[in-house]
Amino acid sequence: MHIVVLIKQVVATTNVKLDPETGTMIRDGVESILNPFDEYAVEEALRIKERMGQGKVTVVTMGPPQAKEIIRKAVGMGVDEGILVSDRLLAGSDTWATAYTLSQVLKKIGDFRMIITGKQAVDGDTAQVGPEIAACLDLPMIAWVRKIESISETQIRAERLMEDGFDVLESPLPAIISVVKEINEPRLESLKGKMRAKKYDPQVLTVADLPGFEVSQVGLKGSPTKVFKTFTPQRQYKGEMIAGEPAQAAANLYEKIKTLKIV
């Protein structure tokens, strides 16, 4: 059973800073890591392979050449192969253009039975790419999987995390799932894995390697999302000091609370 895990390189901070001039993310001096939710996706793929006693796990990422690092991290954890799609023509792609590109890569891979993604990437926080790929490839999708109850070559039964509990869903394979952090505890990179990863050079694809690829669908121009303005909201701290003797201040505060109908 061939499982493909879609992974993304993100900056190692939840405090993303934007360049006010260009509206793009400031990456300088910020460490890049594997999107934390994707670690759960990689772990789950490895567990499925181990549970089934055979199979292959491939990770795919779209990004700049430095994104090879997260492929190496996944190799350290034990995945078999990694593919990087990297092309200047892809720069500025939104979630749809990304989903289109990854779908073309998945078509080229062809023999997968399952696609796993993390719930969302911690930088964009859209959670869109997975469902969009499902649409591109016309595959069933189970999002927010917190547990795989059973899996075979042709069928999956999984629990989908909901706000008020969980759903149990079944789907034929091939299918795509996205996983939440409740699903497992990702393993550390093993020593042998790290040694293999150090020497591992992932396959790099450009759009020219993808048959029938329509360049008009990607890049800044091909992306339906148009960014007009980005800004970091200014935090407003509008506190009011209630001065005076403690007893008087307390009485004043109580009056305020009462007029605001807090109590």
Next chain:
Amino acid sequence: MNYFLTEEQQMILDTARALAKSKIKPVREKYDEEGIFPWDIVKEMAAADLMGLYIPEQYGGMGGGVFALCLAVEELSKVCGGISLAMAATALGTFPLLLFGSEEQKAKYLPGIASGKHLAAFALTEANAGSDAGNMATTAVRDGDDYILNGTKQWITNGGEAQIYSVVAMTNKAKGTRGATAFIVEKGTPGFEFGKKENKMGIRASATRELVFNNCRVPAKNILAKEGMGFIVAVNTLNNSRPGVAAQALGIAAGALEEALLYSRQRVQFGQPISSIQAVQHMLANMATEVEAARALVYATARTIDSGEKSFAKISAMSKLFASEVAMRVTTDAVQVMGGYGYMKEYPVEKMMRDAKITQIYEGTSQIQRNEIALQLIKEAAKMK
């Protein structure tokens, strides 16, 4: 200090450090309190390829020698000197095989140990044979193609948990130290049972147990080296394994130093962090100097052993003696630096102080190490003239 580690050695260190931080630190207190064996962590160590560091690659290990073992044991011991012992004691139980095993024995037992599926143990000590191992009472009597073992081994680390035991028994009492023989005995062999489980001061996550042999039949092909070579096996095993104990001691000391140092910068008394008080600074300075000296000695010893050098009994004993004495002093001082808080179980240094003590006792007490060092010194001096 730059110890000029290779890329591979650095990776071993990083892997062990990551595992200690994410898998051991959150649970070390629980294992210490409950005194249960940390199988789930052993499995993590195995998955990270740490259990076979010192075992040659042809048997599924990493081929990193004694130094690789020491690096990993030190890192793990910085966080918990009890849990790390599952690895160090397995190495102790495996050295007889590595040093004296036949090709057939190695091929049979080493891959399981290297993968971390099986733990090993080394059984020499008995109730009346501690430092004086020659006084052992366990016997092995030849019967056809087998030997029949009878007797009780005491305080065996990994006892009950390990699958493979290197056991020394007397095959001919009349021959004294030439009358002992080392055997491989597998868990589950009829007549081989586990007795009393010890309740200990420290290293409480480690299993220390009696091995009871009651007409236990072991095939002659399980002899390590030859009949009569039991003490040669034991002595050489200890010469190779003592740096591992030294690394455990070193790790415990380094871990305690780090805790004390961090604490001293937080704790304010007399209007200043206690790290500004010279009396405290001098304690920390002594601790750090001793830890670094111990590390230099342990690393140099491990590298000497791995280089193929034949005689290293003296430096092996020195590294174990020095590092364990340092561990006791440094952990005691770490508690001192932290005052009343250091004495409490909310902080890890009281545990480190309890864990440090054993390193001065097992695999030869500090006194026995000094005997060994002096013996070697005198031998060397005798050769000089």
